[in-house]
Amino acid sequence: MGSEIVEVAKKAKEASYKISTLSTEKKNKILKRIAEKLDEKREYIKEKNCIDIENAHKKNLSSAMIDRLTLSDKVIDSMIQGVMDIIKLPDPVGEIVRMWKRPNGLIVGKKRIPIGVICMIFESRPNVVIDAGSLCLKSGNAVVLRGGSEAFNSNKVLCEIIQEALKEENVPAEAVQVFPTTSREAVKEILTLDEYIDLIIPRGREGLIRTVVENSTIPVIKHYKGVCHLFVDRDYGDYEYASKIVVNSKAQRPGVCNALETLLVDEKIASEFLPKIIEDLKKAGVRIKGCEKTLQIVKDIEKAEEEDWETEYLDLILSVKVVKDMNEAIEHIQKYGSNHTDGIITQNYKKAMEFVERVDSSAVLVNASTRLNDGGVLGLGAEIGISTTKLHAFGPMGLEELTTTKFVVFGDGQIRE
């Protein structure tokens, strides 16, 4: 088995040299072929997907899991739309980010290049093969994929489609590959192939991501969790304005990483604001866990324990805490936050600016829903994930974050004196 895994990574490295210098036109042509093939081969895709779904039923997997696994016509349509959207995005490769001249006459530039070989380690949703494959191709990277065993056949058929498109354009099919095994030992082996793989992006449960971080000798970009906060300042302004932001942050889609998990409320306005917002949140189906002070103001809610402040519920549950002022709010975020998405609701200019300055999260928002921290919404085009690692990419990762820069130096005989 070992040699099979190495072989995949090695071939990906070789293919990466070809892929890295393709013209934008050529890459878009391949992407267009992928979109066409997804449409033409719907029945074949669904047939292969069926094998995984049947196995899932046999293994009694949850209906939510089977739902994530299913490649319906609707999911296929959205994959096709995703590829078409990526075609429209500008190609980041080749951009000279800056260029300058040194006193000795050297011309020095920083040129944007693909990272090389990217490895995605993910769970359940097979559409990651198409999303990640297309983003990596457009940014000139080779990609190797290791999905969950429950989606093995689905991942394979989607990869096959990409490889056909590559071959038809005379580009090495090894630019996009699925590892031939999904075992845990295989993952551990993959994580040591730093000679061939340049970056690992894990997506899934915190446990999976921790395993990757602990065992990888390859750089990893990840986020463990999103414990997102909103601080409602004493100068929050209009109630409807604030409440719309809070409710949307928590309830619009509670199962995702940028959903609100903790609401911090300024003491000065707690007794008038809390009863109203808790009622509105309850109407939206949210269960509330409050701190001591919150419980003094609103009675019929649960008590928040210490561990609640660091919990990502991913559900219609919200912890609520009364804080003395913005300073205490920021300190709470520094202590319990996950550097993901945090915001303030205020009409006070000075406080808005100070909050933005002092909170070191991947996205810091003023008067807007935490749900807006998303590559698409913020204008990066598609995103391959959100990073809370402060290195390389911090926040949503789009095409540009799938590249790096190298120094290009044009000389005319310069030497070191």
Add this chain to the structure above:
Amino acid sequence: MGSEIVEVAKKAKEASYKISTLSTEKKNKILKRIAEKLDEKREYIKEKNCIDIENAHKKNLSSAMIDRLTLSDKVIDSMIQGVMDIIKLPDPVGEIVRMWKRPNGLIVGKKRIPIGVICMIFESRPNVVIDAGSLCLKSGNAVVLRGGSEAFNSNKVLCEIIQEALKEENVPAEAVQVFPTTSREAVKEILTLDEYIDLIIPRGREGLIRTVVENSTIPVIKHYKGVCHLFVDRDYGDYEYASKIVVNSKAQRPGVCNALETLLVDEKIASEFLPKIIEDLKKAGVRIKGCEKTLQIVKDIEKAEEEDWETEYLDLILSVKVVKDMNEAIEHIQKYGSNHTDGIITQNYKKAMEFVERVDSSAVLVNASTRLNDGGVLGLGAEIGISTTKLHAFGPMGLEELTTTKFVVFGDGQIRE
């Protein structure tokens, strides 16, 4: 011991929040005080340094090692100059790299912020404390340092000086700290403190760096080695022009990572170029190890073995290989190179451009010495190291590479639909 290590990292994290928002003026004032104190306290520094030197003699350390350890007046002068140079560099923190408006009215910006807490793991030279400490301070980062045991007292006294300067400016002294122990177990523990430390920069032997990479759950920026290449193309032009670049790349300072290790020569010019360049290199004291074809042209040199192509000699030794053409040269670099520094000598425009496009090293040079891949020479000001990791920083790391960007989002009630 464990808790002591954790305590240092934890205090660094707390200090990092204060340090991250200091004004440029304040940071420069601290740096100026450091420079002044280094000057005033020369005798005290040398006294503490003496303890390490005496211990080194007792342990029979090599004279080269003792030399690296010694804080002479000359070394102190150059540390002072280094700090003064860093004062003059622009402060990267706070820059809005880009800012744009979304269709829903959101104003989205990418703002440059410090990384947080940086850990330097290094060997022998105590001046790293001042260099790294000053660069981290200027870029708003806290730093924790773990030097070699042989330099423990020297590292401590230099850190003490920085801490005095911090205290006098009412900034938490914990912004710059030396770990209280240098044991191997301490290093392994440091490498797991991802809750407090954001980045590890190891500097030293390949073995040390590999240990760091294998055991760290914190992102690492590093280079293992610099196996640097120059390819002399058939259209290299004037002999003197080419030879000056080759000899400088190899012999100007052979013990450093950007020194030339392998010379690749185009077959078409091998028989006229090789005898002359090998003679010139020998005059500069360089020992030559040639491939089969090189040996057919020049007799009295050693034979290069397979392992020579991947060896970083760090010495006056050079491996020489004849290649069919530029394509074979690039393939050799892809196979044996270390993504560090590689160059071409050519007067052919098309080949220069293709070489720059296809070689994925941190610096790719045309008609210039490999020794020029250096933060100072390329215009970044000071450098904290050179990275061959393709993530975050690829090539020399200056102040800007000690920062990251966060998304700042100014809204007016926007929610996710």
